[in-house]
Amino acid sequence: MNTQNPPARNPFRILGEYSSHIRAFKPNARLYLLNVVITGAVMGVFRLIFNFYALSLGFDESVLGNLITTSSFVALIAALPMGYLADTIGRKSSLVLSSALLAISILAMALWQTETSLYAMNVISGLAQSLAGVTMSPFLMENSDEKERTYLFSFGQGLTMTMASVGNWIGGYLPTWMGQAQNVPPTSSHAYGNSILVSGIFAIIAVLPLVFIKSPNISRSQRAVFAPFEYAAKHPGLLVKFILPMLLTSLGAGLIMPFMNVFFRVVHNQPDPVIGALFAWGSLAMGIGLLAAPPLADRTGKIQLVVISQALSIPFLILLGFSPIFWVGAATYYIRLALMNMSSPVYQAFVMEHVDPSGRATVASLTSMAWNFGWAFSPTISGWLQVKYGFAPPFIGTITLYTISVFMYWAFFWRRSIEPLPAQAAAD
Secondary structure (H helix, E strand, O other): OOOOHHHHHOHHHHHHHHHHHHHOOOHHHHHHHHHHHHHHHHHHHHHHHHHHHHHHOOOOHHHHHHHHHHHHHHHHHHHHHHHHHHHHHOHHHHHHHHHHHHHHHHHHHHHOOOHHHHHHHHHHHHHHHHHHHHHHHHHHHHOOOOOOHHHHHHHHHHHHHHHHHHHHHHHHHHHHHHHHHHOOOOOOHHHHHHHHHHHHHHHHHOOHHHHOOOOOOOOHHHHOOOHHHHHHHHOHHHHHHHHHHHHHHHHHHHHHHHHHHHHHHHOOOOOHHHHHHHHHHHHHHHHHHHHHHHHHHHHHOHHHHHHHHHHHHHHHHHHHHHOOOHHHHHHHHHHHHHHHHOOHHHHHHHHHHOOOHHHHHHHHHHHHHHHHHHHHHHHHHHHHHHHHHOOHHHHHHHHHHHHHHHHHHHHHHHOOOOOOOOHHHHOO
């Protein structure tokens, strides 16, 4: 045993092993990752600017919360139908359609600046989120082998966050550039709207790599209309264990994460370029955490990494919410992002490894519903709380919910471990 430890700790050995896993990615996975590169940057710009855009149009935080809730609520109620659609039309068509819908929604939000159009496009965005959410995990599972699977899940999300950091940085300056070009203030709705328009154009470009994916045949058993209900009836206890901790995490995340740019502006009085840089470094920190997750999971175990990383993030969340010092808030924001989110793709891979092929789309739909449930309701509650009482109650709610979810992960999967499916069953 001792003879094996030193090489495993060698950073060059680790990098070499990491590279070998990346080289094992299949062509379909590489095309998907190219889409991820562009979409990650697009969403980095959009998510940074949209809140400011909505506020610049005269809407307050409660309306902003309702807009965020709309897309997440649609993603929630559409998850099971989208899961069936993904099985019916195939993974490739689902990815292309979801990417196209996302591009359309972003472009339309920039072009039509009424409250009605923003709500309507958040509906379209919710459908795109739902379809992408239920398709991604089964697609990655079907286009990877056991050797590189955890690395592909983590690399995809790490790449998303890394490119989001680029988008956040650009988004911090883009309204200024657009304002100078139009001779309007950088905080005007015109500057923000044209910045979103630019991101929408690149969102269209992001669709192109997906067109070249080669789609495999899908068995008729996987297309059964009642498959989701049949699978849930056969495995109710396992589904509850998979979903409940994620549901609580989503409820907590929805209270604060959609409003972090508003938090740094209102609480710490920071301008857009500073917030853009802060989000850029935050996304990069998250990306680094996601990329570091696979070798850490190899050492600790998948569910052990989930519990440890999420538990360690909670003290930093407390500092983020209640420290009056900006640099403390910024530093804890980075650390919390890296720790809390590094386990997400690891947990997705863990779940997919414990589900037979015919149940993957179902479980992906249900976990997507669980994640979107919190984001569908929490932002509205948080927006109301912010207007009445500020940010302290949302942070307290998030801290409480995260603590309970970490305990559940430990109780359900670490204390009483469950075995993955045999390799031949998991490989599809």
